[in-house]
Amino acid sequence: MSIAMPAPDADVIARRDGFITALGAIVPGEGVIADEKGLRTYECDGLAAYRALPLAVVLPETVAQVSAVMALAGEHNVKVVPRGSGTGLSGGALPLTDGIVLGLGKFNRILEIDYANRCVTVQPGVSNLAISQAVSAAGFYYAPDPSSQIACSIGGNVAENSGGVHCLKYGVTTNNLLGLEMVLMSGEVIRLGGKQFDSDGYDLLGILTGSEGLLGVVTEVTVRILPKPSSVQALLLGFGDVVDAGDCVARIIAAGIIPAGLEMMDKPAVKAAEDYCHAGYPLDVEALLICELDGPAAEVSELVDRVEAIARESRATTLRRSQSEEERARFWLGRKSAFPAVGRISPDYYCIDGTIPRGKLAHVLARMRELSAHHGLGVVNVFHAGDGNLHPLILYDAAREGDLQKTEALAGDILRLCVEVGGVLSGEHGIGIEKRDLMGAMFTEGDLKQQQRIKCAFDPAGLLNPGKVFPVLHRCAELGAMHVHHGKLPFPDLPRF
Amino acid sequence: MSQTLRPASAEETRQAVAWALGEETALEIVGAGTKRAFGHAVAAGHRLELAALSGIVDYEPAELVLTAHAATPMAEIEAALARSRQQFAFEPPDLGPLLGAPAEHATLGGVLAANLSGPRRILAGAARDHALGLVMVSGRAELVKAGGKVVKNVTGYDVTKLICGSWGTLGVMTEVSVKVLPAPERTRTVLVAGLEPSAAVACMGRALSSANEVSGAAYLPAAVAARSAVSYVASAGAAITALRIEGPPISVGARNEALRALCAGDGEIEELHSHNSATFWRELRDAAPVPADAAAVWRLSVPPAAGAGVLAALEPSEGEGWLDWGGGLVWWSCPATAAASAVVRDAAQASGGHATLVRAPDALKAEVAVFHPQPAGRAALSRRVREGFDPRGILNPGRMGPDPLGTD
Numbered sequence: 001m002s003i004a005m006p007a008p009d010a011d012v013i014a015r016r017d018g019f020i021t022a023l024g025a026i027v028p029g030e031g032v033i034a035d036e037k038g039l040r041t042y043e044c045d046g047l048a049a050y051r052a053l054p055l056a057v058v059l060p061e062t063v064a065q066v067s068a069v070m071a072l073a074g075e076h077n078v079k080v081v082p083r084g085s086g087t088g089l090s091g092g093a094l095p096l097t098d099g100i101v102l103g104l105g106k107f108n109r110i111l112e113i114d115y116a117n118r119c120v121t122v123q124p125g126v127s128n129l130a131i132s133q134a135v136s137a138a139g140f141y142y143a144p145d146p147s148s149q150i151a152c153s154i155g156g157n158v159a160e161n162s163g164g165v166h167c168l169k170y171g172v173t174t175n176n177l178l179g180l181e182m183v184l185m186s187g188e189v190i191r192l193g194g195k196q197f198d199s200d201g202y203d204l205l206g207i208l209t210g211s212e213g214l215l216g217v218v219t220e221v222t223v224r225i226l227p228k229p230s231s232v233q234a235l236l237l238g239f240g241d242v243v244d245a246g247d248c249v250a251r252i253i254a255a256g257i258i259p260a261g262l263e264m265m266d267k268p269a270v271k272a273a274e275d276y277c278h279a280g281y282p283l284d285v286e287a288l289l290i291c292e293l294d295g296p297a298a299e300v301s302e303l304v305d306r307v308e309a310i311a312r313e314s315r316a317t318t319l320r321r322s323q324s325e326e327e328r329a330r331f332w333l334g335r336k337s338a339f340p341a342v343g344r345i346s347p348d349y350y351c352i353d354g355t356i357p358r359g360k361l362a363h364v365l366a367r368m369r370e371l372s373a374h375h376g377l378g379v380v381n382v383f384h385a386g387d388g389n390l391h392p393l394i395l396y397d398a399a400r401e402g403d404l405q406k407t408e409a410l411a412g413d414i415l416r417l418c419v420e421v422g423g424v425l426s427g428e429h430g431i432g433i434e435k436r437d438l439m440g441a442m443f444t445e446g447d448l449k450q451q452q453r454i455k456c457a458f459d460p461a462g463l464l465n466p467g468k469v470f471p472v473l474h475r476c477a478e479l480g481a482m483h484v485h486h487g488k489l490p491f492p493d494l495p496r497f
Numbered sequence: 498m499s500q501t502l503r504p505a506s507a508e509e510t511r512q513a514v515a516w517a518l519g520e521e522t523a524l525e526i527v528g529a530g531t532k533r534a535f536g537h538a539v540a541a542g543h544r545l546e547l548a549a550l551s552g553i554v555d556y557e558p559a560e561l562v563l564t565a566h567a568a569t570p571m572a573e574i575e576a577a578l579a580r581s582r583q584q585f586a587f588e589p590p591d592l593g594p595l596l597g598a599p600a601e602h603a604t605l606g607g608v609l610a611a612n613l614s615g616p617r618r619i620l621a622g623a624a625r626d627h628a629l630g631l632v633m634v635s636g637r638a639e640l641v642k643a644g645g646k647v648v649k650n651v652t653g654y655d656v657t658k659l660i661c662g663s664w665g666t667l668g669v670m671t672e673v674s675v676k677v678l679p680a681p682e683r684t685r686t687v688l689v690a691g692l693e694p695s696a697a698v699a700c701m702g703r704a705l706s707s708a709n710e711v712s713g714a715a716y717l718p719a720a721v722a723a724r725s726a727v728s729y730v731a732s733a734g735a736a737i738t739a740l741r742i743e744g745p746p747i748s749v750g751a752r753n754e755a756l757r758a759l760c761a762g763d764g765e766i767e768e769l770h771s772h773n774s775a776t777f778w779r780e781l782r783d784a785a786p787v788p789a790d791a792a793a794v795w796r797l798s799v800p801p802a803a804g805a806g807v808l809a810a811l812e813p814s815e816g817e818g819w820l821d822w823g824g825g826l827v828w829w830s831c832p833a834t835a836a837a838s839a840v841v842r843d844a845a846q847a848s849g850g851h852a853t854l855v856r857a858p859d860a861l862k863a864e865v866a867v868f869h870p871q872p873a874g875r876a877a878l879s880r881r882v883r884e885g886f887d888p889r890g891i892l893n894p895g896r897m898g899p900d901p902l903g904t905d
Contacts, residue, residue, distance in 0.1 A: 203663075491504065
């Protein structure tokens, strides 16, 4: 519990009752939750180690209500924490004790399915999977598929720029988004993009995606849908050495093959998954790769042959190709249940999310083993190998004094390692509060201040989800100040006419 | 006196911007200058020429990422990528010749600053989808790093995307990292002759809704097709609907058959192999079919299914053009008059899309905004974003229009 949140505004807390009454005038009935039992439901998101009770939870049903709530909060200096399904893993939806949680759960309708333009417009509370399900019968799907896709909302996906196992070939949320509607802290409603491919003017759609609920509350989303591939096949590849597995990944890509999915699990992850769901994984391997290829049938069978040949050259010790949909599903079963499987072998686990250049995999895994030994905590690795996105799971016991602190220290070391080898702090879970204080490992104070000036353009009073993403909060007036030095023409030794 | 500053490093670029800040004067930012005629003239007394910021910094094919100094020529980068059988999948256009500049001089920074994407945009995404990170100098004369060098990254705001398409009005890029992908082994283009625009858009829609991974879908009315350098297209004597497929030979063969079957009832079918395909799609990529004497050239981004309707709505402007991106991109040439411009803007607006005036005489640009006018709320938000990066408005002021994006 080492992350400190901004000091609550006592004046706002003192005025709580009046504010709740005013909220009730905008969102009637059960749309405002203020009793402690009701608030408990919203006290945390997927980063459950951090909890707080908000002043109130408001569940608006219309854009006009969202706008009025935001404007009211702005007038009363009340902070707003937007929340979708609350599945986020970095604490982006952690409530603030002097703020309200604005839940988008009632924005759960699919507004338009437009097959002619191959796009779908939905409200932000619609789940990721529901979009694919709605268009499945017509042969389409929505490509980004985070593992929480049954529950996670598309609005949350926009906030975190969510990925999934298929983003190597099909991109993450930002690459599949065409338009959105958002409400600013002022209550102003702004529309970005539409059904066309490129939006005009500054790419505000791009900056909103992955902004972790700090810039605006998304109230409508238009995404691209893709025709389902006609054929899908997966390979299960086991290796006696992690280096060989990493080598195999590099060779597949060097051969010009972009698999739909390319996942790796280390030995402890394979063992945990196999014990949990009996997917038929080989237990004598140091690393297991699942390589999925999709596309036209002729292409898939050709590429499966090529990948198999590459795997042999990379000294694969296990080599299986799925012969049926049922078998392909079984290959994935273990990977997809890796988290609950790990949950069975350890009282608690902490999922990390960093990205590294693919070529550094073996080095990072070796260093991670040293760090794991140093901190005295086990680490199990699942890994989106195709795009370098690591998900180490640290095993700990929250009931044991000091374990969580040790876990956070180890997680910090692993993430700093990711940055050290040329990677980043988060591939798809976001910074939230979890990695907030590590931002300095990747960005200078100047870089972070420039990012916060973007926030000032959207939310000058800093009331929308403050305390997340940025380790140090600056007032916008301070960020706007500039010292100008009058000087001579620089580098006068260069010809310049 | 007007100065031309030619920094040779990121730090010198920062010093140049610091000097301009101190002098309270503005800079026009120039890479190779091939797109100077695109957009409004910059109201700046001095030039910041980045040509010396050139060269590939890091390129490891297995990482699928290339990092280069901002003014590295695209030709140099594409040659390096080709040696490893890779490419920028967004198919960056070379608009030099369209804009009266030499071909093959464009720089990587310029392509990203304009967020230019070619025909493969429908499958692979835009330039902004491939830009992973950058280093730039803000209008506050500070070196700023954004993004990273890996494809999956949610570490802070995606500032890189904001810089793409901002035409140098937010910062001066000094180094960029871009995602690269394998180049396809084989290409085929299925041509369907003689379709009306609405039938063509329907045909392209069917192809793009099929599982054949179509990487180009364009419609050229007969007069436009006649100007193609590919004889099959030029001699067809009819409108041409073109569908491109790329990939391993066996896959291209199978999809080629599937697409031919899909379009069998539409019209006469012809087929281009790799060489002719490359020529044809390069022409469209670079807007080469625009007549040399076209007075005003527009680029409309619209919902794909609206493409045929937009072409019809454009007719009163007495011009001509073609569709790319399955109907989602309209290139349109017409007289350089306010009346014709109003027709174009209205056609784009009515479809839900927007129109950009790519080439026009200065007199028209004085009357008509190059970039599509925005609703007041979004324009004000964009102005505030710009103020955060360039509070004194010293970077390319006026390039994107007077107010809101070119504030000073």
